[in-house]
Amino acid sequence: MTDLFSKFDPLIEQRRALLAGGVEDPFNLVMERVISPTVAVCNGRETILLGTYNYMGMTFDPDVIAAGKQALDDFGSGTTGSRVLNGTYAGHRACEEALKEFYGMDHAMVFSTGYQANLGIISTIAGKGDYIILDIDSHASIWDGCKLGDAEVVPFKHNDIEAMEKRLKRIPEGAGKLVILEGVYSMMGDIAPLKEMIRIAKENGAMVLVDEAHSMGFIGPNGRGVAEDQGCLEDVDFVIGTFSKSVGTVGGFCVSNHPKFEILRLVCRPYVFTASLPPSVVHTAATSIRKLMHGEAKRAHLWENSRVLHKSLRDLGFTLGTAEAQSAIIAVIMPDLERGAAMWQALLHEGLYVNLARPPATPAGMTLLRCSLCAEHTADQVQTIIGMFERAGKAMGII
Amino acid sequence: MDRAATAEKIAELIEPFNKKGVTVTETTSFAGDLEWDSLTVMDFVAAIEDDFDIIISMNQQAEIETYGQLVDAVTKLQG
Numbered sequence: 298m299t300d301l302f303s304k305f306d307p308l309i310e311q312r313r314a315l316l317a318g319g320v321e322d323p324f325n326l327v328m329e330r331v332i333s334p335t336v337a338v339c340n341g342r343e344t345i346l347l348g349t350y351n352y353m354g355m356t357f358d359p360d361v362i363a364a365g366k367q368a369l370d371d372f373g374s375g376t377t378g379s380r381v382l383n384g385t386y387a388g389h390r391a392c393e394e395a396l397k398e399f400y401g402m403d404h405a406m407v408f409s410t411g412y413q414a415n416l417g418i419i420s421t422i423a424g425k426g427d428y429i430i431l432d433i434d435s436h437a438s439i440w441d442g443c444k445l446g447d448a449e450v451v452p453f454k455h456n457d458i459e460a461m462e463k464r465l466k467r468i469p470e471g472a473g474k475l476v477i478l479e480g481v482y483s484m485m486g487d488i489a490p491l492k493e494m495i496r497i498a499k500e501n502g503a504m505v506l507v508d509e510a511h512s513m514g515f516i517g518p519n520g521r522g523v524a525e526d527q528g529c530l531e532d533v534d535f536v537i538g539t540f541s542k543s544v545g546t547v548g549g550f551c552v553s554n555h556p557k558f559e560i561l562r563l564v565c566r567p568y569v570f571t572a573s574l575p576p577s578v579v580h581t582a583a584t585s586i587r588k589l590m591h592g593e594a595k596r597a598h599l600w601e602n603s604r605v606l607h608k609s610l611r612d613l614g615f616t617l618g619t620a621e622a623q624s625a626i627i628a629v630i631m632p633d634l635e636r637g638a639a640m641w642q643a644l645l646h647e648g649l650y651v652n653l654a655r656p657p658a659t660p661a662g663m664t665l666l667r668c669s670l671c672a673e674h675t676a677d678q679v680q681t682i683i684g685m686f687e688r689a690g691k692a693m694g695i696i
Numbered sequence: 697m698d699r700a701a702t703a704e705k706i707a708e709l710i711e712p713f714n715k716k717g718v719t720v721t722e723t724t725s726f727a728g729d730l731e732w733d734s735l736t737v738m739d740f741v742a743a744i745e746d747d748f749d750i751i752i753s754m755n756q757q758a759e760i761e762t763y764g765q766l767v768d769a770v771t772k773l774q775g
Contacts, residue, residue, distance in 0.1 A: 428753070433738060449753035454742060467751045661735060 311634075320638045321645060333357055334545075334673045339650055347668045347682060348652035352625045353514045353595055354673030355545030355585045364584040365546075365577040366543055372576030376478040380407075381562060384573030392579045396552055400521055400536060404558040407550050407579070409571050411439040411510055411539030414549030417567035418506065418535060419477065420446035427473035430498075432456065432489070434482050434660050436508065445567075448475070455482070455660065458493055460676030462665040465501040474503035481511035484659050484667070485618035486626030488516075492527040499532055506535040514543030514589040515596055515625055515672075540582045543589060548582055550572050595672035599625055602670045602679050609683040614696040618665065628654075629666040629686075636693065637664035643689035649682060697774055702748075703767045709747060710763070737738050745775030748774060 309681060317321060320541040321340065334354035335346050355361055368388055378384035389407055396405035408414040419442030423429050427448040431439060434455040443450045451468075453460040461476070468474055476498040478489050491507065498505050509522030517525030520543075524530040534555060540548035551561075562568060574582075600622075607622035620626030631637030634655055641653040644666070652667040659665055670679075690696040704726070710720055713736055718729055726732045732740065741752055744766075750773045752760075760766050 443754075449751075449755050451751055451753050452738065454738075460742065463746065464751060467745075467749065657734075662733075 298419045306439045315635070315638055318635070318638075320642050323638055325640050326645075326650070327436075331356075331411065335678060340647070342645070342648055343677060344645070344648050344650045345674075345682060345685075346650050347557060347674075348650050350511070350542035350669055351545060351671050351673075352511075352669065353543040353545070353589060354382065354671045355543065355588070358545070358585065358588065360588060361545065361581045361585045365581040368576040368580035368626060373582075374577070375575045376573045378572060379569055381569050381571045385440065386573075386576050386579070388576045388579035388583060389573060391583040392586070393550075395583045396538075396550055398529075399519075399590055400552045401585050402536070402552040403554045403556075405550055406553045406558070406561060406565075406568065407548060407574065408568055409549070409574055410547060411537070411541060411549035412441075413567040413571065414537050414539070414551055415439050415508065416445055417441045417565040418537060418551045419443060419475070420567075421474045421561060421565040422504075422535075423448035423473065427475065429475050429477060430461060430468075430481075430503065431477040432461075432479065435477060435479065436483065436510070437658070439477055439479075439508065442494070448473075456487070456489055458490060458497065460499050461494060462501070465498065465503060468501075474498075474501065475506060476503045477506045478508070479511075480507055480509040480516065481624040481626065483626060484665060485509045485628045486622075486624045486667075487619045488512075488523050488623045490527075491524050492529045495529050495532045502525055504534040505532065506537060507533045508537045510537065510539045510542055513538050513599075514592060515599055520589055520592055520596060525607070530536070538577070540585075543584050544585045546578050546581045546585065548578060579582060592672075597671040599670060602672070602674050602676075603627065605676070605679050606668065606670060606682065610686060613683070613687055613690065615686070615690065625670045627670070629668065631664040631666060631695070634664045636695065637666060640689060640693045640695055641666060644685060645691050647685040647689055649685045649689075668674050697748075697771075699767060699771045702771045705747065706744065706763070706767055706770060707748070709740070709743050720763050722762065722767075724763045725761050726763075726766075727761070744770065748775065 328337045334351045334356050376384040392407050393405040421448050425447040429443055429448045430451050433452040451464050453464050466528035481488050495505050507524055512522040514520040516523050524533050535551055535553045538550050540546045601620040603625050607627050616630040654665040654667050656662045
């Protein structure tokens with residue numbers, strides 16, 4: 298018998314070697330107690346959280362919590378059904394109404410996760426004979442959406458406008474075209490030149506889908522994302538987003554002005570063939586989305602946090618993913634996985650949690666310590682974080 | 697461009713990526729013999745696409761394992 302698991306042997310060996318060096322398992326951390334959006338007890342230590350996607354700190358918002366508790370009492374613990382059968386409750390509709398208002402768009406469709414939103418929309422709208430033109434650094438859910446569908450998939454070099462344009466122009470006459478971009482690329486924390494790319498996509502007759510998962514609530518005058526910030530949101534055909542970042546719960550969505558959008562509810566398999574979100578989740582999400590519409594002060598503080606941390610880490614001598622802070626994500630580039638894991642552990646011992654990211658999630662085979670800031674991090678916490686990085690970086694010989 | 701000319705041009709484009717100096721024949725495989733990782737493949741495909749002004753979609757790439765298969769595919773794609 299061939300062991301179907303033998304294909305995982307190289308990864309099993311890499312993990313064994315890493316853990317044999319005495320490092321704490323970076324992919325097996327338990328949050329034993331969560332004290333606030335920015336502090337938790339991890340592996341027995343009180344720890345500042347700098348690796349969550351809780352950008353706007355909504356997870357402990359009193360109104361959000363109250364809405365969830367009320368929904369548990371009023372609607373029960375779960376829907377036990379698909380959105381198209383018995384799984385659409387008042388809360389799901391309320392969520393979609395809140396999203397339409399948040400983005401100023403005609404249609405909104407709520408999925409059970411952000412992953413499923415990409416999986417479902419991409420695989421359904423781009424079919425056999427159509428072409429998907431996408432950035433090579435796209436999120437796994439976008440790639441999996443391509444794989445689930447039957448379209449021809451054509452990647453181009455990350456953020457390379459010319460490479461995208463050349464490929465668009467080579468697509469056979471008359472074929473359907475979908476260009477897929479992200480507002481913020483979550484590994485390096487860099488943003489896309491959406492305005493120029495969308496202009497070219499439209500000139501070449503493509504529809505455009507933009508994943509704004511890592512920008513919602515935070516980037517743009519109304520927190521609608523990078524496309525809003527660059528003044529091209531009205532040219533985006535489909536915005537994909539998630540509730541598991543700034544909104545502070547779980548779920549995914551697509552908003553659109555396409556006049557035929559509603560038909561997707563019947564033909565999109567990852568929407569139809571799964572249970573809908575629990576009532577408590579959609580009520581917390583709807584409340585949070587409405588509060589994010591008025592998050593100007595929080596947005597300003599988050600930008601301040603991001604700029605201060607970016608500049609300080611750069612001045613300390615760390616190598617960062619972007620020259621300036623472009624989002625709430627700051628990627629600190631490590632020389633290799635071993636030293637990255639050692640630095641990750643040193644930070645954890647200091648009382649700081651960051652994300653250790655490694656291939657295949659990262660571009661160009663890099664090992665990254667990814668820091669994501671929260672609007673609830675105080676200026677003092679940011680200074681504490683900088684001190685932790687300095688001590689750990691010097692002890693590990695990174696700076 | 698006929699098959700022979702296409703083959704010659706592709707061989708030229710392989711050279712800068714052929715770090716181990718492997719002798720390339722019709723049956724040389726990109727993953728096995730040239731030991732290219734996914735990033736190298738991406739850069740190489742982009743070079744081929746730009747030189748021949750064609751698209752080789754990921755779907756088509758999945759069918760191409762060897763130099764000979766690539767020459768056939770590119771010859772056909774130039775139509």
